[in-house]
Amino acid sequence: MGIVQNMEAQFMLLAGFIIAIGLVITTVLLNSIIFEGNMAIEGGSELSKDEITNLLQITRDEVKSAYTNSTALGVTKDNAITNFTRQLNNFSANLSGVFAIHGESVNLTWDIENWNSSIYANFTENGMPAGTADWTVIEGVRNTTIFEFSSVGIYDYFLINVTNSSARLWSMNITTSNISIFNKTGDNTIYPFNSYIDVLNSSYQFNTNTLNEVYNINFIHGNNSWGRFAIEGNNTIYYKKFIRKRDFILNATPIFSTSRLIANITIPVSVPW
């Protein structure tokens, strides 16, 4: 039996083959189009996580610096606020210029209501009423040169606990009516409440109980108390000096925008440090 010559069958086979290849190509193209279409808009030109962190950090640093510079000794509150506002205005204007190189616009707004109305920070870790109430302010202290509280307000009680690696060395329990000191041996002395407290005052026995010790300073129940505090001294690490100081919590809001999106983040800033 000879070979059947049928050109129509060959045509059909070839046409089927070409249609199959065409389908594969169409599917691949469609897949590419869908993938590209779902890519984040301007994903490449948005601020990265690192850039946003950096923006928040320089904002925080600048608010702290402006507050410290403007509240130099002998300056009235009104003048201090004027100087603070002027410095932050100039910072905000120049910040836009630096970010413009990336095609982004950055502005800064701030809220100094707490400062204006003398609403002091809580003695919590972040200074907010809902912040961590029991926390360690500084570890590994060799000696303390400044330890002051001012404009103190108490709802029920606030405790300052000084401990070394094994035991409590000294503590001060402040209530609405009195200040109670517990020394290393457990003896208790009571003084009347005062909104200004110099912890290093010899009657509070802080230095005598912490002499030659390496200790931690802890704040307990800081959520129901508020005011200013300043602690300075020397740390065991490289004998470095440390500063912990807080008056108010100010809010700063960096706003960044590109051609397609605007975003803002409000951060509480503890001032001066």
Next chain:
Amino acid sequence: MFDEKAQLHTLEGVAASVILLLVIIYAIDATSMTPLTASTSSTHVEYELQTLGEDILNTLDYSEPGYSSKLKNDIARWDGKEHIWTGSDYKEKGGTVLLNNNLTEILKKTLVKRGIAYNVELTFLDNSTLILDTLNMIYNGDPSNNAVIVSRKIVLQDTDMVSPYNPIGDIDLPTNLHSIVDVKLVMWRM
């Protein structure tokens, strides 16, 4: 003239060429760069460089309350000169003065040891024109096409500035704000 054979041959030719084209595309795709391909242009290497650079700047930009970061101190104390890595030191271009600061210390321990080339550029607003100006603090050559840039912005106060030769001018005379500087670390594989 009606010739079914010629039509058939044409169609066969088209089909064969499409198959050849697909084979070539598939072959190119199969042998292109993967994250593990030993190549200086792979995305994986660039990502590693970026992470390394960000870690370097993060480490240098940390500061305790009341203190300036090491990075800020280095920029504030810079004398405005461009320095080149000689293999052992960072020497002033056309001079003999060496640059020794926190930045050079960490660069020696990280990028130099790994054979990564880098430049350190500072971009800041010119205090008279308020146009951005860029100067090199460390220059080791022109970066390759696949160079990675990481940057960190720092704010300088008048009280931070200690070098009279520092080219970063005061952009805000009435207040303590001195300038905003974008520190760029450009890295590439050689």
